[in-house]
Amino acid sequence: MLDVAFARPSLPGSGALALLIGEDETASGLWAKADAATDGAIGRALAAAKFTGRKDQTATVLAPGGGLSRVIAVGLGKRADARTRTYEEAGGTAAAAATGDEVLTIAPGGSGPEAAHAALGAVLRAYRFDRYRTKEKPEDKPKLAKVVINHEEQAAAKAAWPALEAIAEGVFVTRDLVSEPANVLTPAEFAKRCEGFSKYGLDVEILGPKEMRKLGFGALLGVAQGSVNEGRFVVMQWHGRKGKGKSKPVAFVGKGVTFDTGGISIKPAGGMEEMKWDMAGAGTVAGLMVALAGRKAKVDAVGILGLVENMPSGTAQRPGDVVTTYSGQTVEVLNTDAEGRLVLADALWYCQEKFEPRFMVNLATLTGAIVVALGHEHAGLFSNDDELSQRLFAAGTETGEKVWRMPLADAYDKLLRSDIADMKNIGGRPGGAVTAAQFLQRFVNGTPWAHLDIAGTAWNSKDGPTIPKGASAFGVRLLDRLVADHFEA
Numbered sequence: 001m002l003d004v005a006f007a008r009p010s011l012p013g014s015g016a017l018a019l020l021i022g023e024d025e026t027a028s029g030l031w032a033k034a035d036a037a038t039d040g041a042i043g044r045a046l047a048a049a050k051f052t053g054r055k056d057q058t059a060t061v062l063a064p065g066g067g068l069s070r071v072i073a074v075g076l077g078k079r080a081d082a083r084t085r086t087y088e089e090a091g092g093t094a095a096a097a098a099t100g101d102e103v104l105t106i107a108p109g110g111s112g113p114e115a116a117h118a119a120l121g122a123v124l125r126a127y128r129f130d131r132y133r134t135k136e137k138p139e140d141k142p143k144l145a146k147v148v149i150n151h152e153e154q155a156a157a158k159a160a161w162p163a164l165e166a167i168a169e170g171v172f173v174t175r176d177l178v179s180e181p182a183n184v185l186t187p188a189e190f191a192k193r194c195e196g197f198s199k200y201g202l203d204v205e206i207l208g209p210k211e212m213r214k215l216g217f218g219a220l221l222g223v224a225q226g227s228v229n230e231g232r233f234v235v236m237q238w239h240g241r242k243g244k245g246k247s248k249p250v251a252f253v254g255k256g257v258t259f260d261t262g263g264i265s266i267k268p269a270g271g272m273e274e275m276k277w278d279m280a281g282a283g284t285v286a287g288l289m290v291a292l293a294g295r296k297a298k299v300d301a302v303g304i305l306g307l308v309e310n311m312p313s314g315t316a317q318r319p320g321d322v323v324t325t326y327s328g329q330t331v332e333v334l335n336t337d338a339e340g341r342l343v344l345a346d347a348l349w350y351c352q353e354k355f356e357p358r359f360m361v362n363l364a365t366l367t368g369a370i371v372v373a374l375g376h377e378h379a380g381l382f383s384n385d386d387e388l389s390q391r392l393f394a395a396g397t398e399t400g401e402k403v404w405r406m407p408l409a410d411a412y413d414k415l416l417r418s419d420i421a422d423m424k425n426i427g428g429r430p431g432g433a434v435t436a437a438q439f440l441q442r443f444v445n446g447t448p449w450a451h452l453d454i455a456g457t458a459w460n461s462k463d464g465p466t467i468p469k470g471a472s473a474f475g476v477r478l479l480d481r482l483v484a485d486h487f488e489a
Contacts (some may be wrong), residue, residue, distance in 0.1 A: 003145060014067045017070075042071050091466075092465040116161045174280075187231050212233055222323040251304065253351055281366075287473055367432050382450065388448050392452075395485065408434065
């Protein structure tokens with residue numbers, strides 16, 4: 001993670017300088033000082049580039065003088081309309097433009113907390129998963145190591161940073177997990193890493209195959225039975241309401257298929273390598289729990305991860321098999337590639353039965369159908385609770401991790417009728433994302449619940465302002481904001 005420092009406005013003697021500029025603002029403060037120190041080179045360059053501060057507009061002035069390697073201007077749009085997300089995206093854009101420098105100084109303007117969000121954006125954009133690079137040339141490696149935020153409200157910016165730094169840590173936990181190859185991140189290894197998160201103050205319990213068989217996790221174990229890498233079930237708890245009396249926890253449940261071949265209903269070869277991140281829902285829950293613990297959130301929270309590998313073999317589940325879930329309901333498995341909902345069925349029932357939470361939110365890369373419906377801009381939101389849905393939508397708007405509510409209805413539920421069991425695990429091609437959600441709803445037992453289908457948002461195919469190409473950690477900031485805005489004591 002980038003080193004972040006806060007200082008009162010002063011012109012840096014070297015490195016890169018980023019100016020976050022509102023629309024039609026005129027040179028003042030550090031901008032004016034930098035322009036004077038470079039004999040007006042910055043002003044002339046921005047005028048030549050027709051830079052007006054329009055949102056997302058950028059201009060870079062290389063070697064302008066005054067010891068600076070470059071000056072990066074990033075437009076905020078009308079500053080009165082800027083949100084914290086605006087500052088994050090501008091900070092991330094600046095960091096992406098300054099990877100050749102060791103130190104980046106950002107002059108964001110705005111309030112102290114908004115300045116801290118500019119730092120968060122820079123930190124998030126500078127993430128890089130390079131654990132397996134062994135021959136990269138030094139000149140090809142990004143050099144940026146430190147961000148200095150120059151702001152009049154230095155103390156306020158600095159005070160806002162620890163909580164944001166904890167969120168960034170949670171995001172990086174998720175991105176690291178989702179980026180790992182499946183030969184490294186087996187269910188057992190994933191669970192082992194979760195054990196390590198106890199250093200943040202989390203209570204971590206791991207159930208192995210023996211414990212799950214005893215409990216009757218027939219749906220989850222059915223998915224896992226084809227792999228030599230046996231499944232695991234992880235329960236993480238954060239007790240943030242110390243001394244505030246007993247309270248129902250908030251709960252988050254993640255699908256963790258560490259590799260998904262489709263099982264006997266095997267997927268086509270093209271693109272199958274992407275199925276290493278079919279555990280992104282569980283990865284997000286792990287990162288969220290680290291973020292909540294890291295910023296000492298005043299809430300009791302539970303994170304549950306169902307971890308399996310879905311492989312074809314002589315022991316694999318067959319199309320047509322019937323499994324008995326932890327709830328006692330039976331499922332006819334017509335397609336072994338509709339496996340995530342089976343994992344979540346046992347996890348959701350266990351969560352609501354054991355913890356009686358205020359609500360449950362599950363996350364899963366569940367269906368290709370949601371990508372067809374919403375592309376890569378929104379996650380699909382399905383819920384039995386209007387208030388929870390509205391709060392998730394608002395949190396998504398603020399953080400940029402946007403969700404869009406999809407329908408649930410009896411007509412879709414009827415498509416899951418089985419001839420020989422309580423239900424089947426697929427409902428046909430039409431409305432595939434909806435019937436998957438209808439399946440999950442059968443295991444929430446009336447608890448307020450939301451299902452986020454993140455199949456289109458868990459992985460970025462190109463760089464974004466705060467997300468480099470690769471694992472996005474979609475959901476960590478969304479759900480942290482949900483908790484912060486509505487559920488902390």
